[in-house]
Amino acid sequence: MATKSPEPVIGDGSLHVGDRVVYPNQGICRITGVETKQIAGQNWEVVTLSREEDGATVMVPKGKVMGIGLRKVADVAAIDRVFDELSTPNTDPQLDWKVRHRENADRMTGGGLFGTVEVLKGLHALSRVRPLPQKERELYDNARHLLVGEIAAAMNIPLHVAEDNLDYALWPPEGMKRKGRPLPPAMLGPPSPARVVTGDDDDLGLDDEELGTAVAAPVPGAAAPAEPEEEESDEEEEKPVPAPAARKPPEKQKPKAAHRHEAAAPKKQKPSHPPAKKSAPPKKAAAKKPAAKHPAKKAAPAKRPAAKASAKGKR
C-alpha cells in the first residue's frame, strides 16, 4: 500500500521531485517521488528514483538520502574542472594494491564526481604501467561508465561524444589543446595480458564459428596477470611489473618500446609461463599477419557488390 505526499522535502531540501541526481555506483537517476511503503509491518517513507539508463526503480529511505551520497548532477563548471584534472597526466599511480583498493572503494561509495575522476585517472595511469587485474579492470570500466553518463547529462551531449572527449583528455590526439595549452600526444601503453588471437579467413577455411572462437580465446598462459588481488604481494607492488603480453609485440612496435615496461616484459614473464606446448598458439597466430594479405585492395575501388541490388529490394 503506497500513498503519495503532496510536497515532499528531500534530504537537506536541495533535492526535489523531478531532479536528475547521481546515485553512487548506479549512475544518473531521476527523482520520481516520495512514497510511504509498508515493509515488514512498518511504514517507511522512501524516495523513489528511476535510473535513466534502464528505467530501474531505486527506493531509498528518506532519512538516508544524504547519507548515501545522493547528489545533483554536476554543473558545467564542475565538468570543466573535471577535464582540467583529466588532462593533467598522473605519473605516479598508487602501486600498493591494499592502499589503492581501500582508496578506490571509498571514492566510489562516496559517489563524488572528483572521487570517480580520481579512480579513473589512477587506474588509467596504472594501466600504462602494467595490465590491471580483473577486479580493477571492472572498476575502471564502472568509473568510466559513471563519468561518461554524468558528463553527458551535465553537458547535454550524446554519451559517445562525452566518452570521446573524456579520452581526448586521457589519450590526447595529435594537436589537442586544453585552454590553449598543448597536451602531450598519447603514447602506446602495454597491451593487455589477456591476448586475443585472431584467425585468418583463408587459413580457417571460412569457418566463421571457429574464427569466433579463435578470437575469443585468450593465450592459455596469459591468464596469470588477471589473478585476484589477494594473491599479489606487497613486495610485488613495490615496483611496476611489466606487461606480460608485451612479450610478442608486432615488429613495427619495437621502436615504440620506448615504454620501458614493454621492453622489460619478456624477462619478467618467461619463467612463470608453462612449457612450450601452451605458448604455441599465440606464436602461430602472430605469424599469420592477416593485415598483410590485402595490400592491393585499397587501391582498387571497384563497382558495388552484386548483392546490393538485391539487398536494396529488401529494404
Place this chain on the structure above:
Amino acid sequence: MIRLVTLSEFPPDVIDFVSRRLHAAYGMGSELEGEGELPRAAFDDEQSAYDAVKAVEEMDDDVALYADDKILYLTSEPLTAPEGPMGRGPVDGYAQYGGGKAIVTSHGLSDKGVPLDVGLAKRAAHYVGHLWDLHHCFDPRCVMHPGWSPGFAAYPEVALCLFDREKSERKIKLGSS
C-alpha cells in the same frame, strides 16, 4: 544480426572482410543490407564534414530491424561531431550507446597507413562495440581502444580484449533473451 548499409562505394571484398570480422568479434551474423545516402541536412559547412550524430538520427532508410539487430552505416566521407568540453577532436564514427545505429567512415585511413579493409573492419567493430555498451579500452590491441591512438595502426588484428569480449557476450545473451 548486424546489418551493413553502405553510403559510399566500397569494393565487395572490403565489405566481405568487414562482415567476417564483425561476425568473428561478436559472434553475430553480419550481412550487407543495401545502400543509402548521407542526409544533406547533416552536412556541416563550417567543418566541411557530415555531423555524425545528425547523420545517424536523420538517416532516411527503411531497413527492418528485429530485436537486437544493429545497423552500421559505412561511408568514406569525413565526419564531425558536436563540440565537447575538449573542443573538436578526430571523429571516425558515431554510435548510439546501447542503441541500434552507428556510422563509421573510412576517411583518413590512408593517412594512418592502414589498409582499407582492416581499418574499416576495426572501426566497424569499435562502433558496434559501443552499440553493445562497451567503453573505450586501454589495451592498444583491443578494437575498443580509441581510434586516434597509435595502437590503431600498430595492431592490425580486429579483436576484442578478454574483458570486452566477455562483457559483449553478456550483453548479447541478455539481449537475445
